[in-house]
Amino acid sequence: MKSKSAAMAIMGICTFYFLVPIWWLFVGASKSRSDFSNTAPLWFAHFNLGQNLSELFHYRDGVFLRWMLNSILYTGGAALIGTLLAAMCGYALAKYRFPGRETIFNIVLGGVLVPATALALPLFLIFSQLNATNTFWSVFLPSLVNPFGVYLARIYATASVPDELLEAARLDGSGEVRTFFTVSSKLMFPALVTIFLFHFVAVWNNFLLPLIMLGNERLFPVTLGLYSWNTQVNQLPELRMLVLTGALVSIVPLVVAFLFLQRFWRSGLGSGAVK
Amino acid sequence: MTRKKPVTAILFFVLPFGLLFIAFYLAPIGYAIKQSLYKVTRTGTFGPAHEVFGGFEQYQRVFQNGPFWESIGRVLLFGVVQVPVMLGLALLLALLLDSGLVKGRAFFRLAFFVPYAVPGVVAAIMWGFLYSPNLSPFTAVTKTWDLLSADLVLWAMANVVTWVYVGYNMLIIYSALLAIPQEVYEAARLDGAGPVRTAWSIKIPLVMPAIVLTTVFSIIGTLQLLAEPQVFRTFSSAVSSTYTPNLTVYSTSSIPNFNLAAAFSVVLALATCLLSFAFLKVTQRGDDK
Numbered sequence: 001m002k003s004k005s006a007a008m009a010i011m012g013i014c015t016f017y018f019l020v021p022i023w024w025l026f027v028g029a030s031k032s033r034s035d036f037s038n039t040a041p042l043w044f045a046h047f048n049l050g051q052n053l054s055e056l057f058h059y060r061d062g063v064f065l066r067w068m069l070n071s072i073l074y075t076g077g078a079a080l081i082g083t084l085l086a087a088m089c090g091y092a093l094a095k096y097r098f099p100g101r102e103t104i105f106n107i108v109l110g111g112v113l114v115p116a117t118a119l120a121l122p123l124f125l126i127f128s129q130l131n132a133t134n135t136f137w138s139v140f141l142p143s144l145v146n147p148f149g150v151y152l153a154r155i156y157a158t159a160s161v162p163d164e165l166l167e168a169a170r171l172d173g174s175g176e177v178r179t180f181f182t183v184s185s186k187l188m189f190p191a192l193v194t195i196f197l198f199h200f201v202a203v204w205n206n207f208l209l210p211l212i213m214l215g216n217e218r219l220f221p222v223t224l225g226l227y228s229w230n231t232q233v234n235q236l237p238e239l240r241m242l243v244l245t246g247a248l249v250s251i252v253p254l255v256v257a258f259l260f261l262q263r264f265w266r267s268g269l270g271s272g273a274v275k
Numbered sequence: 276m277t278r279k280k281p282v283t284a285i286l287f288f289v290l291p292f293g294l295l296f297i298a299f300y301l302a303p304i305g306y307a308i309k310q311s312l313y314k315v316t317r318t319g320t321f322g323p324a325h326e327v328f329g330g331f332e333q334y335q336r337v338f339q340n341g342p343f344w345e346s347i348g349r350v351l352l353f354g355v356v357q358v359p360v361m362l363g364l365a366l367l368l369a370l371l372l373d374s375g376l377v378k379g380r381a382f383f384r385l386a387f388f389v390p391y392a393v394p395g396v397v398a399a400i401m402w403g404f405l406y407s408p409n410l411s412p413f414t415a416v417t418k419t420w421d422l423l424s425a426d427l428v429l430w431a432m433a434n435v436v437t438w439v440y441v442g443y444n445m446l447i448i449y450s451a452l453l454a455i456p457q458e459v460y461e462a463a464r465l466d467g468a469g470p471v472r473t474a475w476s477i478k479i480p481l482v483m484p485a486i487v488l489t490t491v492f493s494i495i496g497t498l499q500l501l502a503e504p505q506v507f508r509t510f511s512s513a514v515s516s517t518y519t520p521n522l523t524v525y526s527t528s529s530i531p532n533f534n535l536a537a538a539f540s541v542v543l544a545l546a547t548c549l550l551s552f553a554f555l556k557v558t559q560r561g562d563d564k
């Protein structure tokens with residue numbers, strides 16, 4: 001059928017567009033420096049990926065591994081704790097009536113519209129008053145706050161945790177906090193995965209805050225580290241292959257996380273976006 | 276409910292987030308506003324610097340700062356073109372995935388989504404190489420058009436942003452499409468509506484909330500452009516230190532002139548809020564009809 005082949009053609013062209021740069025990165029990272037500039041960019045020459053990786057991981061006392069570890073700590077830690085806090089707050093806003101509830105919700109919602117980058121500079125000024133810039137915490141603590149997560153958690157809690165169930169739990173003598181952790185959080189689980197992934201990606205991508213906050217190379221997340229190498233490529237050409245190989249390594253954790261959490265994520269996204 | 280309110284439980288749920296929100300959201304906003312109202316003066320040329328209240332002096336400078344408003348104009352132009360292209364493509368792909376015309380949906384969904392796993396900085400580095408005339412696999416293109424020249428570099432960056440975010444936006448719209456109950460389509464089928472007609476008059480109106488959501492996030496993202504231009508500065512001399520509003524904030528604060536940078540931040544945050552709020556209002560008014 002004509003419309004079928006037209007549809008498949010569009011999908012094919014788009015697949016090409018989205019995947020060729022990643023293919024190029026993989027092929028490029030597998031080449032030696034001279035092969036990289038002298039052989040066809042989209043096909044393998046002598047397979048040198050192992051050598052490149054070993055150089056990457058040993059360059060300057062393995063600073064790259066340190067960056068990866070930092071990124072995982074900043075991102076995984078902040079997303080995990082941040083999701084829990086956002087879920088608790090959103091849940092309370094959905095399930096309890098108390099004075100100031102709507103005000104709190106509206107202020108938090110306003111927070112969604114305030115771009116995170118607008119906060120980076122004042123955060124730096126505040127942390128420097130406390131002599132706390134250039135520390136792990138100066139990047140980690142601000143990354144915990146996720147107003148959009150509260151908004152999503154409220155929607156999901158309203159949709160997926162029935163009041164009758166909470167009443168039943170109360171009659172059974174279960175405390176409110178215990179009910180949240182044993183019953184409600186399980187019902188909200190697909191939503192929590194969604195919030196976690198959104199938060200994870202946001203922190204993983206955050207660039208301005210570490211750029212402004214950190215001077216010590218050993219505290220850098222991998223994005224800032226690769227950026228700093230890339231700015232030196234013109235003076236130190238040997239860094240180019242390290243930047244490419246590092247870029248390839250840096251996208252692996254997120255791709256793995258996506259593959260693992262895909263199932264939850266799709267179901268969660270669906271319920272969030274229609275409301 | 277007539278029962279006693281579980282005050283401790285509510286505090287337990289709300290306080291941890293609330294305190295962090297105050298400390299790392301509200302306090303910085305307040306502090307930025309305060310800083311923007313001060314200025315640094317010196318006694319004599321080399322005397323010690325001290326901060327004094329300056330009223331709206333910094334804001335006056337913001338409004339007289341040509342490069343800053345040029346950069347606002349630049350990102351607005353960027354957004355007017357890039358956001359519709361990106362979301363149009365995302366919508367088209369979501370509709371195609373949902374139309375039943377496509378085989379191998381799971382593969383395409385994943386393939387389109389992979390770029391979202393690439394952090395903005397890394398994506399910009401990759402594309403920077405892909406655009407460079409010597410290293411690019413597309414030398415036929417990069418030798419004819421210098422994608423890193425002053426004329427084209429903005430659109431070269433638009434391509435990077437589009438590449439990263441189409442799959443993400445597609446997934447949000449696609450999830451909304453999946454949530455439409457099948458009965459809705461029955462009537463259309465009985466009326467003999469084809470797939471294009473169904474998409475246009477049933478599917479798109481029903482996923483409008485998802486499209487509005489993605490548009491608001493895209494507007495916010497556009498005004499905040501930072502990582503891409505910052506990275507492109509190493510590839511192209513056409514990207515100045517005031518190329519986007521956020522770059523202006525960054526370079527002003529590294530002079531350092533924190534008071535002026537704070538004023539830039541406040542104006543930018545206000546502009547962003549206003550623009551996304553206005554967009555929400557306009558689309559909501561459309562819904563009430």
